[in-house]
Amino acid sequence: MKLDVLGLFAACSYALDCVEAEFIHVTSKHARRVAYMSVCTAEQLGVQGKRLQDLAVCALLHDNALIQYVQEEFYNDISPASVTQEFPQLSAHCISGEKNIQGLPFHTDVSNVILYHHENADGSGPFGKTWTEVPLFARIIHLCDSLDVICHSQTFTSDTWKKANVFLTSTRGRIIDEECADAFLRAFSESHFLSIGNKNLGICLWNKIPRIKQDLSFSQIKILANFFAHIIDYKSPLTSTHSICVAADAEKLIRYMGYDEETAQKMYLAGALHDIGKVVIGNEILEKPGRLTDEEFAAMKHHAAYTYYILSGINDFDEIRDWASFHHERLDGSGYPFGKSASDLNTQERIMACVDIYQALIENRPYKQGISHEKACEILRDMAEKGWIDSDIVTQTAACFSDYSKSAGTNQMSFSSK
Incomplete structure (x- = not known):
């Protein structure tokens, strides 16, 4: 049967965003913004074709185990946690997310992308991996996910752009690796970055990643x-x-x-x-x-x-x-x-x-x-x-x-x- 698999994953990302908005108060369309920023950044590093499609899917689904984690760790009461702080046992969320995507119809090898998407460049993340030990897609998603959480904005303004630049400057080489930070800044001017907040984000994403139906x-x-x-x-x-x-x-x-x-x-x-x-x-x-x-x-x-x-x-x-x-x-x-x-x-x-x-x-x-x-x-x-x-x-x-x-x-x- 032929299916619009990317469309299905986009629907899933919307559902995930709804739950994240309820439990940890991220703004809506978080997953799509992370996916769009990730794709634009990856293009600067020569990623294209089916690899780019797989990156988009991983970015859309990067928090696929968050509901499971919140339910098991906090029993839906996350009052002790904060969106600006890492949850305890964050590695569990990454491990479950990696396991959940096994068998999904990817075109290329995406091993460890979800598993390591919270690793910091200096090895201070949940698994202690430095940026040279982490797949490129995981590093890109980590940058874009962190940036969107820090900006925490539904509408992007010049102040949002300034906040993004402060984040990149202050975390280069420590949280975000230099290669991905440079690629992001090549991909995004201020006007391009501010366009992420408009209502046509989905159209912009699908213009870069055509939704071709897959025969499953x-x-x-x-x-x-x-x-x-x-x-x-x-x-x-x-x-x-x-x-x-x-x-x-x-x-x-x-x-x-x-x-x-x-x-x-x-x-x-x-x-x-x-x-x-x-x-x-x-x-x-x-x-x-x-x-x-x-x-x-x-x-x-x-x-x-x-x-x-x-x-x-x-x-x-x-x-x-x-x-x-x-x-x-x-x-x-x-x-x-x-x-x-x-x-x-x-x-x-x-x-x-x-x-x-x-x-x-x-x-x-x-x-x-x-x-x-x-x-x-x-x-x-x-x-x-x-x-x-x-x-x-x-x-x-x-x-x-x-x-x-x-x-x-x-x-x-x-x-x-x-």
Whole structure:
């Protein structure tokens, strides 16, 4: 299947930025700014073609394990930490990030780029590596990431440029290596640097890195999908592994119903991405143990619309986007976020709605025990009688997953070792 892989990674970077903005208060579009600055700097050092594409991906994903790190290290309470201070055990974030990108469809060798992207030129970083021991891409990303964090600005002004120059001058040879600092200054005049703050940053990045669709095998698609699901589910451990379980269920059911291989692959990817919009919702809502207020539930309902928005930036992805985004719509029009009704919802969208409910019912969560397959199917049939979901698909779901154990919560797939 051919996919706009760069577009997918850009969508992922937006999701990561949302979480970083919530937890450590970086400004939005942080990952895209780091990617654009990295690409421009690398061009000055002769990097081009597929190597430049891979650098852009690494820069977009350089903080892919930050959600995981914050969750495991601080349990989502980072009040002891500061954006201007390195987190304790920062190496854990780098190690996990390096591990997470294994198997992603890179064109070239990007080993140790994420692992060493916080190393300082003088060897004072988390792994004690000097700049001569660190891959060029890691050094470039370290410079651009540090610079964007120090500037900490949504709109770039002359004062931002002055702050950037002070940072480069004061850290050369100590934090940032001389080679990368010189390349950055060749790439950026003041006017070029200030343009990073405009709304067309994405266009500027894609002008340098064309988004050519890649033909991926299903095993590659699964690795890609699992990567996204991992990030989504780490936002809130209360739904840990939910996305990847929905992906597996959606693929199994669509195959059971006789659909072709490409549709099955698309359903797996849509299932993995269906809750990506939850990264925009605050954890005070996602993890509230009691009943949500009307205002909180209204905010929660927006997550499906955010999924639609985030996935809309991917080229030729409308079909998968819709399958992922419409999982809370109902046939009688009472669903959300778009209020679609039966005539608007195709079979794949109806399947995703049913599978999402089914999986939420059978899986264990900290606040409830998963129920049996039989009990879950009773609830689905009741929802079908109310006109909310498709009764034929409920029948297919009951038959397809009849091999699941009758004991609660047996469909628990583990993506990570939390």
